[in-house]
Amino acid sequence: MSMNYMFGISVFLLCLVLLNIYFFYNLSTTKPTPLIQSRKAEAMQNVHKEINDHFAHLKKQYKIKTSKFIPVQQALIASLNSTITELENIWNTVDNWVDNESLFPDKNGDPGRILHAIKSSPIALVDNAPKGTQLKLLLILESKQKVLFKPKRYNLTEVIKGPVYAGFDRYNSEVFAYYLGMVLNMRWIAPAVTMRINVENDILPVATLGLKNTMVKNEVGATCIYGKCYYCKINETVCPDNTGVLEGAAILYLEKQFKVHKSPWRRSYSRKKMDWEKDTDFLLVLTALPIWKTSLHDPKDKTYGVLISNDEYQYVKSI
Ligand SMILES: Nc1ncnc2c1ncn2[C@@H]1O[C@H](COP(=O)(O)OP(=O)(O)OP(=O)(O)O)[C@@H](O)[C@H]1O
Numbered sequence: 608m609s610m611n612y613m614f615g616i617s618v619f620l621l622c623l624v625l626l627n628i629y630f631f632y633n634l635s636t637t638k639p640t641p642l643i644q645s646r647k648a649e650a651m652q653n654v655h656k657e658i659n660d661h662f663a664h665l666k667k668q669y670k671i672k673t674s675k676f677i678p679v680q681q682a683l684i685a686s687l688n689s690t691i692t693e694l695e696n697i698w699n700t701v702d703n704w705v706d707n708e709s710l711f712p713d714k715n716g717d718p719g720r721i722l723h724a725i726k727s728s729p730i731a732l733v734d735n736a737p738k739g740t741q742l743k744l745l746l747i748l749e750s751k752q753k754v755l756f757k758p759k760r761y762n763l764t765e766v767i768k769g770p771v772y773a774g775f776d777r778y779n780s781e782v783f784a785y786y787l788g789m790v791l792n793m794r795w796i797a798p799a800v801t802m803r804i805n806v807e808n809d810i811l812p813v814a815t816l817g818l819k820n821t822m823v824k825n826e827v828g829a830t831c832i833y834g835k836c837y838y839c840k841i842n843e844t845v846c847p848d849n850t851g852v853l854e855g856a857a858i859l860y861l862e863k864q865f866k867v868h869k870s871p872w873r874r875s876y877s878r879k880k881m882d883w884e885k886d887t888d889f890l891l892v893l894t895a896l897p898i899w900k901t902s903l904h905d906p907k908d909k910t911y912g913v914l915i916s917n918d919e920y921q922y923v924k925s926i
Pocket residue numbers: 738739740741742755776797858859860861862
């Protein structure tokens with residue numbers, strides 16, 4: 608056998624071995640992404656199925672509109688639609704109605720008056736509000752009342768793909784949560800309302816130097832803000848629309864110190880995952896119940912409770 612022939616055979620055998628290793632590796636390693644995705648899709652389908660099954664077996668009382676709710680609903684609509692003249696006094700009472708059980712009053716049209724007062728009071732000062740992970744501004748009204756402003760990042764119809772925390776926070780969920788809180792009498796959501804502010808007329812003249820330092824002009828000369836927060840980046844600005852207006856959620860700032868109840872639904876920022884991230888049943892238990900009131904915390908046995916009806920508690924998970 609010539610040397611050339613021997614060399615050829617060796618190269619051929621080597622190629623065979625390499626090809627074998629390649630195929631073996633490809634077949635034996637599971638590709639993680641599609642598998643995880645399909646498991647997630649399956650879990651979501653199960654959640655929807657569980658909810659639908661549960662609806663079918665709900666007690667009759669949950670399917671009938673209670674007439675007791677009609678006056679509550681009418682009072683709420685009237686308070687939101689009324690034109691309010693006397694606003695000054697509302698701020699004097701903030702400290703009185705805020706406590707650990709309730710962040711807003713429910714009587715005498717006050718929920719609507721608060722929202723009107725937030726929207727119509729002149730702004731005396733605007734600064735960055737660096738607390739939290741997302742861009743937000745602190746507005747100080749002429750009445751000295753503080754308001755947080757979380758700007759709009761997306762159009763309402765835009766769908767953000769990815770995990771639940773993908774993209775920027777949606778400002779409208781703050782407002783939605785408050786309205787839902789009013790309707791369901793879950794009064795532990797700070798009053799929030801959609802507000803439109805003109806950047807040149809209402810922000811710039813009263814902006815602090817700190818805020819001005821986190822502003823840049825965009826390609827059409829509009830003043831945009833990138834702010835100061837954990838996730839704030841100079842290339843991720845919010846800009847006014849073509850009428851110079853910045854829309855966002857204006858949220859009443861509450862000075863009072865509250866007892867902190869850590870949410871079992873909070874995101875883990877470390878390798879230690881939260882229960883809801885590891886255990887799909889955790890999600891199923893909570894979403895499948897007709898939840899009236901959540902996050903009732905019993906500090907003694909470290910459980911979170913879900914109040915199912917007016918007087919019946921069910922503790923769902925130890926943490
Ligand atoms: N209405 C309010 N009144 C007083 N303080 C508030 C109010 N809203 C938020 N805060 C304070 O600011 C912090 C951040 O608020 P928030 O969670 O709304 O911001 P975020 O940017 O969404 O941050 P995160 O990603 O941590 O949720 C809260 O932990 C709380 O201390």
